[in-house]
Amino acid sequence: MDGKKVLFVGLGFYNYDSAIKATLDEMGYDTVYATSLVDLGVTGKLFKKLCLGAINRRRADNRVWQNILASRTDNDIIFVIKGENLTRRHLEYLKQKNPKARFVLYLWDNLDKIHNRDILLPYFDKISSFDPSDCLCHKDFFFRPLFYQKKGSGSASYKYDISFIGEDRPGRYRFLKKVASLLPSDKNVYFRLKSSVLRTVIDKITGHRLCNNLKxxxxxxxxVTDSSKAVLDIVEENQSGLTMRTIEALAMGKHLYTTNREIQNAPHISPSSFTVLDVDKPVLELGKEGGQDAGFYEYYSLRHCLSDILE
Incomplete structure (x- = not known):
């Protein structure tokens, strides 16, 4: 991209930020990286439990401020993913030090979960979101689904008939128990719900063994996903966008059992590669095949995703 200078403010989740920066560099951008993720450690967790959130917010604000102060100025593009820890002070400074820059925001979460949205949104020239419902409600948003990183081994053999890996969210544990009770005893299953220590202990005592407090x-x-014949996806409340885990499971050729009905409208996804489940009365017929065509792998590639967001 003719060496355009990009300040990429990432969200620090898994290795996605490093993959995004590397792809931007491959696309010809001159990219520098800063993160808006703040790990406040043990003391941060303690303050949260003691309802001292204001202290955490001040600490987070100062750490992000130091990251921004150390970043390059006079960029052509300020590219932010989510930006939930950015404050008016951070954004005003970025505007001041990058007066000619185009500000681009990608929402990797549904808007209701971004607490600083009223401050954040007015600073950006282009806003894209992975959530189609948010794009319908905000006509100035551009819809752009997430991406995959790995295609999988392509092996016909598998270890698990079905797997689920995800964070504990309202309703997920109850639904996961319901699904587990429907599966035949001879099926190999890997279910791992990242939950609190207390719920994990109770879960083990009651014999379900669906939870784990470690990420x-x-x-x-x-x-695990590559070793699975199928993958279970349980959509969060008030979210319609396809998660990263969903797209990566499809990219690995797995059949997806999902509660997210929006997948039926998603572009370039083979209708035979997924089954939509009823939340109240799920029916699972295991053994179905996955697989996508070339159009899927092109459209959901990281390079194509970044091109759509930054164009």
Whole structure:
């Protein structure tokens, strides 16, 4: 892109930021990176439990401020993903130090979950979102689904008949128990719901063994997904966008069982590669095949995604 200077403010999730920066560099951008993710450590968790959120917010604000102060100025593009920890002070400074820059925001979450949205949105020249419902409500938003990184091994053999890996969200544990109770006992299943220590202990005592309080590393997530015949997806409340795990499962050729009805309208996804489940009365017929055509892999590639967002 003729060496245009990009300040990329990422969200620090798994290895996605490094993959995005590397792809921007491959596309010809001159990219520097800053993160808006703040790890406040043990003291941050303690303050949160003690309802001292204001202290955490001040600490987060100062750490992000130091990241921004250390970043390059006079960029051509300020590219922000989510930006939930950016304040008016941060954004005003970026505007002041990058007066000719085009400000581009990509919402990697549904808008209701971004607490600073009223401050954030007015600063950006272009806003794209992975959530089609948000794009319908905000006519100035551009719809752009997420991307995949890995295609999988292509092996016909598999270890698990179905797997699920995800964060504990309202309704997920109940639905996961319901699905587990429907599966035949001879099926090999890998269900891992990242939850609190308390819920994990109770879950084990009651014999369900669906929860784990430790986050699964990205490479292990990919390994489990690649070793699965099918993948279960449980959409969050008030969200219609396809998650990264969903797209990566499809890219690995897995059949997807999902509660997200919006997948039926998603571009370039083979209708035979997914089954939409009823939240109240799910019916799982395991053994179905996955697989996508070349159009899927082109459209959902990281390069194509970034091109759409930054164009």
């Amino acid at each position: 699964l590393p990205y490479d292990e997530f990919c390994q």
